[in-house]
Amino acid sequence: MVQPLETLTETASQTAGPYVHIGCIPSFAGLPGVYPEDLGLSPFSEGAAGEVVTITGAVLDGMGAPLRDAMIESWQADAAGRYPGTPGADPLVSGFCRFAADKDTGEFTLRTIRPGAVTGHDGRAMAPHVSLWIVARGINIGLHTRLYFEDADNASDPLLSRIDPPARAQTLIAQRTAPGAYRFDIRLQGAGETVFLDI
Amino acid sequence: MTTGRLIPRRRDAHPVPRYADYKTSVTRSPTLPLLSLESTPSEETGPRFGHGLIGPLDNDLIRNFSGGEGLAIGERIRVHGRVLDENGRPVPHTLVEIWQANAGGRYRHVKDGYFAPLDPNFGGCGRTLTDEHGVYEFMTVRPGAYPWPNRGNDWRPMHIHVSVFGHAFGQRLITQMYFEGDPLIDRCPIAATVRDRAQLDRLVAPLDIGASRPMDYLAYRFDIVLRGRRQTMFENRLEGM
Numbered sequence A: 001m002v003q004p005l006e007t008l009t010e011t012a013s014q015t016a017g018p019y020v021h022i023g024c025i026p027s028f029a030g031l032p033g034v035y036p037e038d039l040g041l042s043p044f045s046e047g048a049a050g051e052v053v054t055i056t057g058a059v060l061d062g063m064g065a066p067l068r069d070a071m072i073e074s075w076q077a078d079a080a081g082r083y084p085g086t087p088g089a090d091p092l093v094s095g096f097c098r099f100a101a102d103k104d105t106g107e108f109t110l111r112t113i114r115p116g117a118v119t120g121h122d123g124r125a126m127a128p129h130v131s132l133w134i135v136a137r138g139i140n141i142g143l144h145t146r147l148y149f150e151d152a153d154n155a156s157d158p159l160l161s162r163i164d165p166p167a168r169a170q171t172l173i174a175q176r177t178a179p180g181a182y183r184f185d186i187r188l189q190g191a192g193e194t195v196f197l198d199i
Numbered sequence B: 001m002t003t004g005r006l007i008p009r010r011r012d013a014h015p016v017p018r019y020a021d022y023k024t025s026v027t028r029s030p031t032l033p034l035l036s037l038e039s040t041p042s043e044e045t046g047p048r049f050g051h052g053l054i055g056p057l058d059n060d061l062i063r064n065f066s067g068g069e070g071l072a073i074g075e076r077i078r079v080h081g082r083v084l085d086e087n088g089r090p091v092p093h094t095l096v097e098i099w100q101a102n103a104g105g106r107y108r109h110v111k112d113g114y115f116a117p118l119d120p121n122f123g124g125c126g127r128t129l130t131d132e133h134g135v136y137e138f139m140t141v142r143p144g145a146y147p148w149p150n151r152g153n154d155w156r157p158m159h160i161h162v163s164v165f166g167h168a169f170g171q172r173l174i175t176q177m178y179f180e181g182d183p184l185i186d187r188c189p190i191a192a193t194v195r196d197r198a199q200l201d202r203l204v205a206p207l208d209i210g211a212s213r214p215m216d217y218l219a220y221r222f223d224i225v226l227r228g229r230r231q232t233m234f235e236n237r238l239e240g241m
């Protein structure tokens, strides 16, 4: 025998199920008035520094069908690469957004501030990115991934450079469709499966 | 401790992503390995929510849908517990959100067509912040079991969905709380996605008679553990990484 380690084990995840909207975005789910407004409606307030960008996309299952019940959360730095709550961060950027797939089309939209590059623990810059967490019926543990921007310098990003084979890094890069507009589809499995993170 | 690297997730403590008896998981689970990396500031930071967010009825699902005008139908229960991290430290001031079916097993959702009726005084969502000791509590009614389209005759055990933030985006967790003694737990393919029996047992809240109130409500206790951070004074950086 040895000394017991006094650590706990993380509580097991369970699927968010098809009715996650009731708990997380009740006004969207058709329960207005329980709270004044849904949490995380926008990751910034008007007047925040930086460029406003709009990202549209869909979460696709292994058959290529869009999930119409998915909910996504995003977390990001401000335009200068500072996370909300850290010194000097833009007070008009909350950094957090909740958005859901349209219940008919499965399309989602994230309107946000283009984040700046963030410095990692090793001093290397991480290319501008938005962290995403995806839950839905059939997803047993929430999926972490990142969204990078096609028109940014992603060449030396520490995470993208770890992806093997390197071609899969493309699954994390939002494609520019117009000035300030990007397309980002998330493929849960099959051809072009998005790189999901254990991080 | 609210900075520092997150302890890597023990994936075997969590559900398998793909479980044939939970049919929707078959086409919605990644088939390629996850990319495992040490956490970065992007995962070690996360949104914080203040007490100004929380209204006085937000954690009372018996009253919050009617604004206190009427009471939800069902068996009155109190659900309470603590949010801790893997190091056993309380997680204070973190947002806990819950949602559930009503006492008849019906969700107030456009896509739920089960013929158990809606309760005019029950919405089914609640939220609260843990206190400085990581303690939270809700008042609600015991949710009904309900059938769902999966295998020929699948029923969800009574359950409450629980969402917890912690203080880091990498700690984000959604789970479900089950109730002690429910025979449907062992027949549920969603519960069965957790292959480690001890981990599944930890999702089952025991009756906490000492925390119940005579002539008023029963209590169930549900403690939640989030990922912890590595506790060290040494942080060497890897060369060439």
Ligand SMILES: [Fe+2]
Residues within 6 Å of the ligand: A017, B101, B156, B159, B161
């Ligand atoms: Fe449910």
